[in-house]
Amino acid sequence: MPQQINAEIRAFIVENFLFGDESEAPADDASLIESDIVDSTGILEMVSFLEEHFSVEVADPEIVPENFDTIARLTAFVAGKNKAKAAAGT
Numbered sequence: 001m002p003q004q005i006n007a008e009i010r011a012f013i014v015e016n017f018l019f020g021d022e023s024e025a026p027a028d029d030a031s032l033i034e035s036d037i038v039d040s041t042g043i044l045e046m047v048s049f050l051e052e053h054f055s056v057e058v059a060d061p062e063i064v065p066e067n068f069d070t071i072a073r074l075t076a077f078v079a080g081k082n083k084a085k086a087a088a089g090t
Helices: 002-017 040-054 073-087
Strands: none
Touching: 002 040, 002 073, 040 073
């Protein structure tokens, strides 16, 4: 499941921030902010994408680099949200 999440997040980033250029796709642990792939507006677009595509809720305090700076962190964040949702039975 995390591999699927990772692939879907990567595809969103390539399509929306790199204009479909797969050759510019960052490594899983590359900073999206430091490499100027996303800015604050881009982070908000990511939040909307995660909420709509993965049916997760993102609270304002969760919008931090520890969750949103790399594809790996985004994947772990969504996987954790899905795991918590499954444990709660929702």
